[in-house]
Amino acid sequence: MSGRDPERRRALLDAADRVIRREGPEASMAAIAAEAGVTKPILYRHFGDKSGLYQALAGRHVRSVVGLLRPEFDRAGADLRGRARSAVTAYLDMISANLNLYRFLFHRAGAEDSRTHSQMTAVVRGLGEEIGRVIAAESDDLDPVRAQVLGHAFVGMVQATGDWWLEHPEVDRTEVVEGLVSVIVAAMSVTPASAARPR
Structure with missing residues (x-):
């Protein structure tokens, strides 16, 4: 066939x-x-059908994003801030260089119908799981569940901030990157025990 x-x-x-x-x-x-x-x-x-085409396109490009981010976040010898900075910079460069494709996949496709929206949600969730696995592999003392929480949080945060930045080209990319990196580093530096400790 x-x-x-x-x-x-x-x-x-x-x-x-x-x-x-x-x-x-x-x-x-x-x-x-x-x-x-x-x-x-x-x-x-x-x-x-049309949703199937959207899903195939999304799957292709999410694999590309993961392939781009994994080596940046997994740099041997680089500190956490440096790795996070490299990964966030690579992501923002990628969406700005592929603006039409990004908006097609993450805006139009998700708005077409409920099935497509569900498919795109699953794609983003899969990316969060992949980043969570990268975080867990790089942090021997980090609980796997916390790694997944952070992976999903980072994906959602960077995606939402990237959307905002694309609508505000007057904002310097470096400022956006450093703001995101500061949040990522802070989140990965806090252990569940210290986060729960009374003030």
Whole structure:
């Protein structure tokens, strides 16, 4: 069945990427199909439906984000602040360089329907879990549950702040990065026991 041909599927996703980067978050399914040289029904056949296409695009790019952030947060010999700074800088650089694609995936796709919203929520949750695993692997004395809490918190915080920053290009990126890094370092430096200690 053609829908299971990984090379064909990759070519269709490449076409979708090109159209979204060129036309922005309002890129139509018709334009994506035309770019790929197929009709919309054939495009949907490969992914099940429009939501399936969104999910496939999101999965592709979330893997890229994780692949980008993991080595930055996992730098041998770098202190926590340096690793966090590298990871946050890489993320902000990535979304600003791929603005149309980012807005398509994280704004339009989530607004299309409840199913797509649920799928995108699952994608973001998966990223939080991955970052939590990176944190746990890098911190021998950190409880795995706390690592997951921090992973999800960091993903949500950086994503929300990144959204805000994209709407305020007048704000210096360095100021945004340092603000986020300070929160991350503070959160990872507080143990559950010290956080619960009465003042």
